[in-house]
Amino acid sequence: MSSTHLTVNNLHCQPGSQELFDGLSISVAAGETIELRGPNGCGKSTLLRIMAGLQQPDSGDVIRYVEPIGYLGHKFGLASILTVQENLRWTSTLNGAKFDTARAQELLEVFELRTATNKLIQELSAGQKRRCSFVCLLIGEYKLWLMDEPFSSLDSQGEELVRKLIQEHSRTGGSAVIASHAASPLAQAIQVELGIS
Amino acid sequence: MRFWALYRRELLIEVRSGVESIIPIVFFIVVVGIFTFALNDLISGDSKVLVSVIWITTLFTSIVSLDNLFKRDHADGTLAVAVLHSDAVLSLVVAKLLAHWTLTGIPITILGPLIGLMSGMQLENATMLGLTLLIGTPTITMLGALVTALLVGLGRGGELLTVLILPMYIPILLFGMGVCHLNIDSAPYTSELLWCLALLSGSITVIPLALGPVIKLSQDS
Numbered sequence: 185m186s187s188t189h190l191t192v193n194n195l196h197c198q199p200g201s202q203e204l205f206d207g208l209s210i211s212v213a214a215g216e217t218i219e220l221r222g223p224n225g226c227g228k229s230t231l232l233r234i235m236a237g238l239q240q241p242d243s244g245d246v247i248r249y250v251e252p253i254g255y256l257g258h259k260f261g262l263a264s265i266l267t268v269q270e271n272l273r274w275t276s277t278l279n280g281a282k283f284d285t286a287r288a289q290e291l292l293e294v295f296e297l298r299t300a301t302n303k304l305i306q307e308l309s310a311g312q313k314r315r316c317s318f319v320c321l322l323i324g325e326y327k328l329w330l331m332d333e334p335f336s337s338l339d340s341q342g343e344e345l346v347r348k349l350i351q352e353h354s355r356t357g358g359s360a361v362i363a364s365h366a367a368s369p370l371a372q373a374i375q376v377e378l379g380i381s
Numbered sequence: 382m383r384f385w386a387l388y389r390r391e392l393l394i395e396v397r398s399g400v401e402s403i404i405p406i407v408f409f410i411v412v413v414g415i416f417t418f419a420l421n422d423l424i425s426g427d428s429k430v431l432v433s434v435i436w437i438t439t440l441f442t443s444i445v446s447l448d449n450l451f452k453r454d455h456a457d458g459t460l461a462v463a464v465l466h467s468d469a470v471l472s473l474v475v476a477k478l479l480a481h482w483t484l485t486g487i488p489i490t491i492l493g494p495l496i497g498l499m500s501g502m503q504l505e506n507a508t509m510l511g512l513t514l515l516i517g518t519p520t521i522t523m524l525g526a527l528v529t530a531l532l533v534g535l536g537r538g539g540e541l542l543t544v545l546i547l548p549m550y551i552p553i554l555l556f557g558m559g560v561c562h563l564n565i566d567s568a569p570y571t572s573e574l575l576w577c578l579a580l581l582s583g584s585i586t587v588i589p590l591a592l593g594p595v596i597k598l599s600q601d602s
Contacts, residue, residue: 238461238600252466259458263390265397270390274459277386278466278473304397305457320462 187214189328189359195244220363222378228363254326260313264306275320310337329360384472391480405446412438432561447525451533470593486518509564517557523584534599
C-alpha cells in the first residue's frame with residue numbers, strides 16, 4: 185500500500201483574470217502535515233477544494249490514494265436542525281460504520297461538548313460548531329484531512345487542542361493539508377507559501 | 382441499513398423544519414380548492430377539468446417543494462461533505478428523494494382522488510387518478526431533483542427552476558392526464574399507462590445514478 189495519500193501534479197488554475205497556480209505540484213505522504221500559507225486571495229481555499237475534488241482545475245492531475253477524505257471547509261458541515269449526536273451519527277453512517285456511542289462521548293468530553301450532546305447545532309456558538317466539526321472528523325476516521333482555516337472561531341484553548349490533535353493525527357500515520365492564517369505556524373508542518381501572481 | 386439511517390435523517394430534518402415541510406401540501410390544497418370554487422360549473426359537469434387541475438397543481442407543488450431539496454444541505458456544508466463519500470452518495474440521494482416523495486408525493490396521491498370524490502368524481506375515475514399520481518409523483522420528484530441539483534451550487538432556484546423544470550414535466554403530464562381522460566371516456570388507455578410506467582422506470586433507474594456527479598459538479602461554482 186502506498187504511503188502517499190495525495191499528489192497534485194502540474195496544476196493550473198485561473199478562475200477569472202487572476203492566475204492562481206501555474207504548474208503547482210504537491211505530494212502529501214502519510215504522517216505529513218502541510219500548511220498552506222499566503223495572503224487572502226492567493227488560492228489556499230481553492231487548492232483545498234481542488235484536492236478534495238469539489239472544484240476542477242483548468243489542467244493538472246489530483247490523485248487521491250485514500251478515500252473518503254475528511255474535509256473541513258469554511259462552512260461547518262453540520263446540519264443545523266439536528267443535534268450534535270445526530271450529526272456524529274450521520275458521519276458514521278456516511279462512512280458505513282456502526283456508531284460508537286462511547287467513542288463519541290469520549291471525544292465530546294475532550295472537546296468540552298458533553299453538555300451539548302443533545303443540543304441542536306443552531307443553538308451552539310461558532311466555536312462550539314467548529315469543535316463539533318472536529319469531532320465529526322475524528323468519528324469519520326479519515327486518513328487525510330483537508331482543513332480550511334481550522335482555527336477560526338476557536339478560542340486559544342480550542343486552538344491549542346486542535347494543534348495537538350493534528351500532531352497526533354500525523355504521528356499515527358494520518359496526513360493533513362491546512363490553509364491557515366494563524367500567527368504561529370504548526371509545529372513540524374511543511375510550510376508551503378502561496379503568492380499572488 | 383445505511384440507507385434507512387439516511388432516510389430517517391431526511392425525515393427528521395423535514396419534521397424539525399416544521400411549517401416549511403407542510404407548505405407544499407397546503408399550497409396543493411389551496412390551489413386545487415381555488416380552482417374548484419372558481420370553475421365549479423365546469424368541474425361539476427366534467428371530471429376531466431378537475432383531473433387536469435389536480436395534475437397541473439401537482440407539478441407546481443413539486444416546484445414549491447423541490448426548491449429546498451438540496452439548498453439547506455448546500456448552505457450548511459453537509460452536501461460538500463456527503464459528495465466526498467462516493468460510496469454513500471447513491472444511498473444519500475435515494476434517501477433524500479424517497480423522503481421528499483413520502484412527504485409530498487404520497488399526500489398528493491391520497492389527496493388528489495379524495496378531492497375528486499368530494500367534487501363528485503366517480504370512484505373508478507378517482508381510483509385511476511390516484512394510480513396515475515402514484516406513478517407520476519415519483520417521476521416528477523426524480524426529474525425535478527436533477528434540475529435542482531444542477532442549480533444548487535449557483536444559489537439560484539425559484540424562477541429559473543420553474544423555467545427549466547416545467548418543459549421536462551410535459552411528457553408525464555400529458556400521459557398521466559391522458560390516462561385519466563381516456564378512462565373517463567371509457568376508451569382504452571393501456572398505451573398511455575405504459576408510457577407513464579416507462580417514464581417512471583427510466584427516471585428511477587437513471588436519475589439517482591446521475592445525481593451524485595451532478596451534485597459534485599454543482600459544488601464547482
